[in-house]
Amino acid sequence: MAEELMENENQYVVFRLGRENYGLEISTILEIITMQTITEVPGTEVFIEGIINLRGRVIPVFNLHKKLNLAGGETTRSTRIVVVEVRGNHIGMLVDGVSEVVKITEEIVEQPSGILSDLDEEYLSGVAKLEDKLVILLDVTKVLQRGNGALLENIG
Amino acid sequence: MPKVLLVDDAAFMRMRCAKLLTENGYSVDEAENGQDAVEKYQKIKPDLVLMDITMPVMDGLTAVAEIKKIDPEAKIVMCSALGQQNTVMSAIKAGAKDFIIKPYQPEKILSTIKRFVG
Amino acid sequence: MGLNLDASPEELKVFLEEADEHFQTLEEDLIRLEKEEEFNEDLMQEIFRASHTLKGSSATIGHNRMAQLTHGMENVLDKLRKKQLTVTSDLVDIMFECLDCLKVLRDEILNDEESDLELGDILGKLGSVHDAAPGSDSPTTTQPAPDKTPGKQTEAKISIDLSWEERDTLANASERGLKPYVIQLLFDVELEMLAVRTFVTLMALNETGEMLKSNPSADEIEREQVTDTLVMLILMKDDEAKIREVISTLPNIAQYEIQPFNDNVTQGEVPSIQRVEKVGEAEAECDEAESGDRNKINEAKNKAPTAAKNNNAKKANRTVRVDVELLDSLMNLVGELVIDRTRLFQILGNLEANYEMDEVSQDLGRTSVHIARVTTQLQEQIMKARMLPVENLFNKFPRMVRDLSQKAGKEVDFVMTGQETELDRSIIEEIGDPLIHLLRNAVDHGIEPPDQRVAKGKPRIGQLKLQASHEENHIIITIKDDGRGIDPEVVKKSGVKKGMITEEQAKRLTDKEAINLIFMSGLSTVAKVSDVSGRGVGMDVVRNNIEKINGATEIDSAVDKGTEFKIKLPLTLAIIRALLVSIDKSVYAIPLSSVTETIRMQQDQIEYVNNQEVIVVRGKVLPLVRLKKVFRNSYDIEDRGKLFVVVVNLAGQQVGLVVDSLVGEQEIVIKTLGKYIGDVQGISGATILGDGNVALIVDVSNLIKKAAS
Numbered sequence: 001m002a003e004e005l006m007e008n009e010n011q012y013v014v015f016r017l018g019r020e021n022y023g024l025e026i027s028t029i030l031e032i033i034t035m036q037t038i039t040e041v042p043g044t045e046v047f048i049e050g051i052i053n054l055r056g057r058v059i060p061v062f063n064l065h066k067k068l069n070l071a072g073g074e075t076t077r078s079t080r081i082v083v084v085e086v087r088g089n090h091i092g093m094l095v096d097g098v099s100e101v102v103k104i105t106e107e108i109v110e111q112p113s114g115i116l117s118d119l120d121e122e123y124l125s126g127v128a129k130l131e132d133k134l135v136i137l138l139d140v141t142k143v144l145q146r147g148n149g150a151l152l153e154n155i156g
Numbered sequence: 157m158p159k160v161l162l163v164d165d166a167a168f169m170r171m172r173c174a175k176l177l178t179e180n181g182y183s184v185d186e187a188e189n190g191q192d193a194v195e196k197y198q199k200i201k202p203d204l205v206l207m208d209i210t211m212p213v214m215d216g217l218t219a220v221a222e223i224k225k226i227d228p229e230a231k232i233v234m235c236s237a238l239g240q241q242n243t244v245m246s247a248i249k250a251g252a253k254d255f256i257i258k259p260y261q262p263e264k265i266l267s268t269i270k271r272f273v274g
Numbered sequence: 275m276g277l278n279l280d281a282s283p284e285e286l287k288v289f290l291e292e293a294d295e296h297f298q299t300l301e302e303d304l305i306r307l308e309k310e311e312e313f314n315e316d317l318m319q320e321i322f323r324a325s326h327t328l329k330g331s332s333a334t335i336g337h338n339r340m341a342q343l344t345h346g347m348e349n350v351l352d353k354l355r356k357k358q359l360t361v362t363s364d365l366v367d368i369m370f371e372c373l374d375c376l377k378v379l380r381d382e383i384l385n386d387e388e389s390d391l392e393l394g395d396i397l398g399k400l401g402s403v404h405d406a407a408p409g410s411d412s413p414t415t416t417q418p419a420p421d422k423t424p425g426k427q428t429e430a431k432i433s434i435d436l437s438w439e440e441r442d443t444l445a446n447a448s449e450r451g452l453k454p455y456v457i458q459l460l461f462d463v464e465l466e467m468l469a470v471r472t473f474v475t476l477m478a479l480n481e482t483g484e485m486l487k488s489n490p491s492a493d494e495i496e497r498e499q500v501t502d503t504l505v506m507l508i509l510m511k512d513d514e515a516k517i518r519e520v521i522s523t524l525p526n527i528a529q530y531e532i533q534p535f536n537d538n539v540t541q542g543e544v545p546s547i548q549r550v551e552k553v554g555e556a557e558a559e560c561d562e563a564e565s566g567d568r569n570k571i572n573e574a575k576n577k578a579p580t581a582a583k584n585n586n587a588k589k590a591n592r593t594v595r596v597d598v599e600l601l602d603s604l605m606n607l608v609g610e611l612v613i614d615r616t617r618l619f620q621i622l623g624n625l626e627a628n629y630e631m632d633e634v635s636q637d638l639g640r641t642s643v644h645i646a647r648v649t650t651q652l653q654e655q656i657m658k659a660r661m662l663p664v665e666n667l668f669n670k671f672p673r674m675v676r677d678l679s680q681k682a683g684k685e686v687d688f689v690m691t692g693q694e695t696e697l698d699r700s701i702i703e704e705i706g707d708p709l710i711h712l713l714r715n716a717v718d719h720g721i722e723p724p725d726q727r728v729a730k731g732k733p734r735i736g737q738l739k740l741q742a743s744h745e746e747n748h749i750i751i752t753i754k755d756d757g758r759g760i761d762p763e764v765v766k767k768s769g770v771k772k773g774m775i776t777e778e779q780a781k782r783l784t785d786k787e788a789i790n791l792i793f794m795s796g797l798s799t800v801a802k803v804s805d806v807s808g809r810g811v812g813m814d815v816v817r818n819n820i821e822k823i824n825g826a827t828e829i830d831s832a833v834d835k836g837t838e839f840k841i842k843l844p845l846t847l848a849i850i851r852a853l854l855v856s857i858d859k860s861v862y863a864i865p866l867s868s869v870t871e872t873i874r875m876q877q878d879q880i881e882y883v884n885n886q887e888v889i890v891v892r893g894k895v896l897p898l899v900r901l902k903k904v905f906r907n908s909y910d911i912e913d914r915g916k917l918f919v920v921v922v923n924l925a926g927q928q929v930g931l932v933v934d935s936l937v938g939e940q941e942i943v944i945k946t947l948g949k950y951i952g953d954v955q956g957i958s959g960a961t962i963l964g965d966g967n968v969a970l971i972v973d974v975s976n977l978i979k980k981a982a983s
Binding site: 037040044048051089091 | 860904905907945947948956960962967970
Binding site: 165166167168169171172175210211212236237238241244245248253254255257258259264267268271 | 330334466
């Protein structure tokens with residue numbers, strides 16, 4: 001195992017959406033898999049890309065680009081599906097590429113304050129200023145919320 | 157290891173008794189009515205039969221007679237509820253050796269069995 | 275507060291299961307008892323046995339109140355079976371009340387908590403019934419009928435009178451090497467079943483010797499004329515010491531005396547035995563030899579019962595109890611195998627098509643075939659393991675119908691057939707409520723009050739039939755009554771009034787279609803909601819619940835003749851046969867159970883009725899639903915000329931689903947879309963195909979409903 005985490009440190013997986021870097025707390029992440037055929041499900045919101053087969057289990061895949069209203073999102077060789085677990089549900093999220101795992105201390109995290117006007121700030125838990133880049137930290141529970149707050153109602 | 161054949165239509169009662177007997181070193185087989193008992197007797201040739209009285213298909217009293225036909229030396233102990241005096245008497249006359257009253261104390265049944273099979 | 279019963283959790287489980295079986299027997303038998311005109315011995319015996327066994331078992335675990343109640347019941351039932359009491363409606367009602375109390379007591383055991391059920395009342399009722407009857411003493415206590423004055427024992431001596439024959443035998447005895455003894459036995463105070471114990475003792479001693487005389491005599495003992503003393507004059511080969519040994523092994527003997535008998539010397543008199551008070555002894559027999567066993571017994575009693583301890587290995591059990599969760603898990607695993615089976619074959623097909631078939635691939639081929647075969651068998655057997663006879667579900671209905679009829683003032687003859695028909699247990703769970711609702715409706719609204727029926731020229735007693743049967747890959751459950759039927763006109767009027775259909779639409783409905791309107795939510799043609807049926811559960815919920823498990827409901831009715839509900843259910847929920855179709859290069863699965871046929875037709879065969887695309891098949895109009903539009907929200911770009919139509923049928927309604935092409939038939943494992951995605955219109959789930967891709971499963975009933983609106 002890696003070195004011990006300090007008290008106010010958390011490990012994040014950093015991935016790319018378009019030209020921006022985003023981070024997800026590692027504790028929510030189950031696995032990261034390569035892109036595979038996604039079966040569309042009619043009648044669902046536009047940011048639900050569809051469903052895939054993960055070792056015999058059917059799990060939904062979320063399109064972050066569409067949810068966060070970002071441009072781009074074409075599939076490339078580096079596209080990955082990050083599978084997270086939220087309230088017992090396994091959900092996959094499409095990302096453009098996964099770069100690294102970093103330790104982020106509280107000190108370098110700033111609250112979003114209108115800097116990023118394109119983004120809906122309620123999905124963020126902050127912005128981390130690393131040495132070489134900014135990492136936008138996502139609150140996975142909020143991000144996966146369906147339109148009317150349905151996410152957590154659906155889950156019993 | 158002495159062999160005992162438990163005959164009772166209530167699985168619960170058989171379970172209880174079987175547990176007690178097995179814990180005390182007896183080899184236990186079960187039958188769920190008189191007919192089943194007669195068949196099993198022929199197959200297993202137990203050292204002792206514990207026979208319930210009220211059972212469907214063939215009751216205990218009839219089973220005693222049938223088993224005695226197969227094996228006149230058969231040792232059968234009747235498990236009776238209070239109020240079945242007449243039936244138990246008939247059973248003794250038909251060849252059962254003794255009786256025990258339900259619900260019985262473990263010591264009672266064990267000492268009874270011991271008397272007949274050692 | 276806990277009950278402190280003398281039973282381990284495992285034992286309680288078995289006890290409760292058996293208790294429930296007995297309750298079921300009692301319930302069914304009591305209903306039969308009420309109906310039958312003549313005395314039915316077998317029925318009586320069965321009812322008696324049920325309560326007798328319950329009494330025994332509950333006494334064994336130490337649940338005294340249940341033992342008390344079943345004891346009271348047994349007393350009454352004993353008189354019934356001996357024809358000392360006759361069956362009346364009141365008596366049956368009391369028995370049913372007892373049964374209800376028993377169920378509360380059973381729940382006490384289940385929850386390990388005493389309820390506040392008072393038995394005084396019901397015990398009193400049982401007592402009155404029992405006492406009102408003539409006849410023999412209660413089966414419980416045996417009064418030792420001391421015809422003989424115990425006076426003889428308290429005297430210092432007992433005299434033995436011998437007849438001439440007896441003296442003769444006595445005289446010859448010594449020549450035969452036998453010695454005469456007088457054995458006096460005092461039995462334990464207040465011994466239960468004293469007469470039998472006396473008898474057994476007599477028999478036991480008679481085995482080791484030759485009995486000349488006894489007091490009481492064998493006949494007297496058989497007539498239960500016994501006291502706590504048994505005196506025997508017996509000829510024995512063995513000496514006194516040996517006899518003492520034998521007697522000491524006999525149970526329930528408080529004291530005994532052996533004296534050699536010499537007629538000449540004793541002149542027929544022998545000092546009698548006097549009872550000595552024994553103080554501070556726990557058990558009557560406390561042999562040295564038994565103390566070892568006693569330690570073991572105490573250990574056995576005090577050991578904390580662990581369910582894991584399985585000393586019952588020798589039990590001749592033909593069944594094994596399995597957790598439902600385990601079955602579900604097995605079902606899932608089999609589902610995975612089924613997917614892989616298909617996959618293997620696809621890979622095999624691939625190999626054969628693209629490569630030379632050498633040894634290795636042939637081997638693979640053979641092995642795959644074998645795996646497939648085993649998987650199929652495994653699948654069938656797991657499915658079978660999950661099957662339960664509907665009996666389990668149907669069992670509670672007779673009582674329910676009886677109670678409902680009484681409350682509603684109707685007279686109903688309820689007949690069930692096909693209880694042995696088996697259904698997947700999860701389906702049984704789901705079908706219970708709908709069936710209850712339909713039965714309630716039949717009793718409440720279907721069957722008319724007796725007077726009304728007679729006035730119509732019908733038999734006074736209404737008929738209600740519940741039938742389960744097997745039909746190919748389905749289970750059919752029908753509920754049929756001969757009541758007032760559903761009037762299509764009334765339904766139409768109600769529908770119009772409630773704004774569900776227009777007058778125009780109402781006019782164009784056939785009778786059958788009108789009757790089916792009752793499945794629409796909000797439609798109730800009953801003026802007031804009776805407390806029995808009016809739970810706010812409508813026929814629409816019934817239909818929905820059934821369709822949720824891939825079942826279908828059909829209704830047939832004629833005014834004053836009656837109504838019949840027909841429910842069609844699949845054999846299993848998880849694995850179904852499906853027709854795979856292609857829509858816009860995506861594969862969709864349509865449950866084969868709903869498919870009646872597939873048609874290839876030309877684009878120009880399509881006609882329009884009210885802006886709805888239809889085709890005419892064998893003279894009937896078939897509405898079309900273009901799945902491409904529904905699912906992909908797109909249209910066919912070119913006029914492809916040829917179309918594939920999958921005709922699906924649900925509850926009599928037919929619709930043609932237009933697809934791009936047919937891919938094939940396959941067994942698929944139904945997977946849910948998951949809670950995150952939730953309900954999707956027109957899609958009932960997903961499945962994983964042999965090639966690993968996910969296909970969506972079409973929700974036929976949903977589509978048909980949409981097409982209808």
